[in-house]
Amino acid sequence: MEITFLGHASLLIDMDGERILTDPLLRKRVWHLQRQRQITDQSLFNDISVVLISHAHSDHMDFPSLRMLDRDLRIVAPRGTAQLLKKGGIQNVQEIARGESFNVGKLMVTATHAEHDGARFRYSKPAETVGFLIDGSQRIYFAGDTDLFSEMAELGHNLDIALLPVWGWGPNLGAGHLDPHQAAQALKLLKPTLAIPIHWGTFFPFGLKWIMPRILSEPPRAFAAFAERFAPEVEVLILEPGESYRHNLPTEI
DSSP, X not given: OEEEEEETTEEEEEETTEEEEESOOOOSEETTEEESSOOOOGGGGTTOOEEEOOOOSTTTSOHHHHHTSOTTOOEEEETTOHHHHHXXXXXXXXXXXXXXXXXXXTEEEEEEEOBSOOOSSTTSOOOOOXXXXXXXXXXXXXXXXXXXXXXXXHHOTTOOEEEEEOOOSSSOOOTTOOOHHHHHHHHHHHOOSEEEEXXXXXXXXXXXXXXXXXXXXXXXXXXXXXXXXHOTTSEEOOOOTTOEEEOOOOOOO
């Protein structure tokens, strides 16, 4: 099992013979945001089994990034987003509602609640926002974008890895996001063996990194410090964008 943090909320999860890509945001520039670390190895996106989209915001459901992938690739996105995706040229779309499950090979993937506004634009029609539980030889929770919610405790049964957002792309966070302090509090509910902070250090408004460089690197380290206080039994692993974590399961005899 291997997890590669591509940056922001984009991860490659290789497990049990399947390759899952989450919320692909692969471009060098999105609107006024510039990518701080480029993706140079395009072979990473070969043989993807499924793409999971957590919600319709532009930094999680990016049409140009999706069009960079195989056009027949299976896209699973929250209820209320299929029409929008098809207008953007994405055809192989499966909608999923919170609580629903589907199979990816030997894996079982379940859409979970997320406490976040799912409307793509301020006054557009709302769609659901979800996270995903991925069950296989490991049990992995990908939170997408969310605030704290009490039902997180129900997701934490035998959870191996929590992929938790700890920041965003600018100097401030709006409602419906976890900051380092809140993400560490989420660990008390989820109780994973390992937590990997995501949604940080990748995209930043042009020029702002020279004024506030610490925001690009500080959030995951603040999260690790808070985690040591609130959930010392949870191991925290900070992956820089582009880095991977590999877990070798014991060999059966």
